Amino acid sequence: MDLKGYVHKFSDDVNTDYIISGRHKFKTLDMKELAKYVMEDLDPEFYSKVISGDFIVAGRNFGCGSSREQAPLAIINANISAVIAKSFARIFYRNCINTGLPLIECDTDQIDEGDELEVDLQQGVLHNLSKGIDITITPLPAVMLKILSDGGLVEHFKKYGSFNFD
């Protein structure tokens, strides 16, 4: 799976309240609607700036805080193709795998706002096309790859009725 798009850069410790605020997420299960408010408290213009396929890039501990799955779902519905960060908070990490949002863990110091990136998830390489450099990405454990390759945890359960990693 090749992903290509432009970078929207954020700092460390982006929490799930910033990704989608509690004042919106309790109202509806319509993720297209919630997507309009993604990152609103950090950048009110964010949703309107995204071109389909773009990346969110951040520092450490992306997705910390509440367990709300609306966070990855709203990101997916804002047409972001993947989140790239130095590290992720663990509940957010699980939620992304379960909902099918690719996560890329790597050093993000050499990625800036507006850079164009191409990511090859199979090969585990991120190309920063704007800077002409390649960055190695941390591979996902087998269990998570299995859930992602089934299309998320809902599809995994539809297929097997329970967990099946054999």
Add this chain to the structure above:
Amino acid sequence: MGKTIAEKILSNKSGQDVKANDIVVANLDFVMGQDGTSPLAIQAFREMQAARVFDPSRIAMVIDHSSPSPLEGVSELHRQMRVFAREQDINFYDIGEGVCHQLVPEQGHVGPGDLVIGADSHTCTYGAINTFSTGVGSTDLAAGLISGKLWFKVPETIKFILNGKLPKGVYSKDLILYLIGDVTADGATYLAAEYTGEAINDLSVEARFTISNMAIEMGAKAGLMEADQKTLEWVKQHSKKEFQPVKADADAVYAMIKEYDVSKLEPQIAKPHTVDNVAPLRAVAGTPIQQGVIGTCTNGRIEDLRIAASILKGKKVHRDSRLIVAASSRQVMLQAMREGLIEIIMEAGGVMVTPGCGPCVGTHNGVPSDGENVISTANRNFKGRMGNNKAFIYLGSPATVAASVINARITDPREYI
């Protein structure tokens, strides 16, 4: 090689001899969801084409985050939860019963040695009674509802040894804020925390819940304590179930061991807009405060209300400030009424709202205005958390909040004790 509490519980529940970094599928003793996460889980449950939950007695859903409903959209999501709860015959706590993390242990659903998931990040609270409990999202919750299982990466553990006795006027909230400030918001990411030592032994079980509750604020997957005599008595008062307490082995291997002497600790404050932005109270003393909040899954228990009432007794909330109080459950509120605590709080000018999450998560019950400063006993002070991204949230103990609203300024509670 010895095992940590996390390794032992995940070994017991997976039927394998596991160590840190193994990935296992384990059996769940209890599964919980609240109104911000259950509706999506119910949708996933239907999409997964399941008919029945694995065991209705081991599942609870709680309406606490927006309770009673402030909006028609929320009302519809609550309706979906009520329909699901009746259809599946699970434990169901409707509006006003309390915060999920008070109810799950208070109602005796969980205890020492159990493995529990909850679709709420503060599910780590039950670690205080030796439960490996951790927060998950809605699709994991759906998988748990159907199969009674979940996959886990067995975490390494960071051990906190807390020596000495907490001084008067300094509480478990001050202690956990101090620890979070020290290790930072991602200092324990992917790790379980174990809290041990004289300071923990001295605390009541209620005060210990405050510490385990905030383990997630340092990124931890669980906030575990061993079960001592106090734990076993507390659990016996609340539950008829049999439990298997788990201790860490003396030769268990830890990712890190942090040791502290708490005997000189002062009241602590987390400043806007991150929980690890912690300073001694004196560094921010005198900061104007327009709203105080006492309650939430961190500090809405009977002991917290007793401490607050002891400071508010015979005093008035300052006219430049307001005080909003939410008991963490119906049982807690009833007990507070019997003890006359509600009368003291209301005579002082405090406002009681429905037992539940109160204004913590910005859905209702006291959204601050632009530029206002709030001091709260909650566990998060993120920008916009309480519904206004132009407000400023400070976190402290119930005593600190009570003292601060009397003066409409951040105030050291030791002046009133």
